[in-house]
Amino acid sequence: MMCGKGGLALLLGVAMLAGCAGPSLTGTTYSREEARQVHYVRYGIVESVTPVVIEGRTDGPVGTGAGAIVGGIAGSNVGGGSGRAVGAVLGAVAGGVLGSTIEESATRKQGQEIMLRLDNGETISLVQEVEDGQFFRPGERVRLLQSGGTTRVTY
Structure with missing residues (x-):
């Protein structure tokens, strides 16, 4: 042909x-390398959310x-x-x-900067991709999952 x-x-x-x-850079998408790995869990409350752009x-x-x-x-x-x-x-x-x-x-991805107050009193900020157009909202209780150099916020 x-x-x-x-x-x-x-x-x-x-x-x-x-x-x-x-x-994907969402909180619920895992790479193959992240599967079957220990993730350390902390809990906190969303203080604020700011829309951001994650460069392509x-x-x-x-x-x-x-x-x-x-x-x-x-x-x-x-x-x-x-x-x-x-x-x-x-x-x-x-x-x-x-x-x-x-x-x-x-x-290029729609992202969100999530400001969190962890249960230990620490305040941190994390940027991740918005999933299905749903932003986290101030006052929501969330989990922070950490493994290696990857951290994500989930419900």
């Missing part, structure tokens, strides 16, 4: 967007790489002779920058 340049660009674009899905990935090779490939293909169709090579290089650079920007935007 032959795939034209337009089809290849479309395929790469779809692959780029599929690769943008990052790990800018270190992923998917957006930059796929963007560079698509841009290079598109740029190679500009001009003729050595102009095509220059167009391919410029297209690859521009595509890489655009791909990286798209990846950051696609992986």
Whole structure:
């Protein structure tokens, strides 16, 4: 099956967007490595909640790489002779920058900064992704789960 340049660009674009899905940062999503690990539990009361934005990935090779490939293909169709090579290089650079920007935007998350007063009197703040559009509310009693370098707030 032959795939034209337009089809290849479309395929790469779809692959780029599929690769943008990052790990969830909610309080109820666990990585494979966190399963079957001891989590230390503390309890507290939510003092305040502030909506925040959790920046998207800018270190992923998917957006930059796929963007560079698509841009290079598109740029190679500009001009003729050595102009095509220059167009391919410029297209690859521009595509890489655009791909990286798209990846950051696609992986950006709605977050919440949760200020907690723990039962031991300590006040702490933690940022995590908002789950299903539901923010914690001041006055709610919550659990703080800690394991390794990961801490999460749950009910």
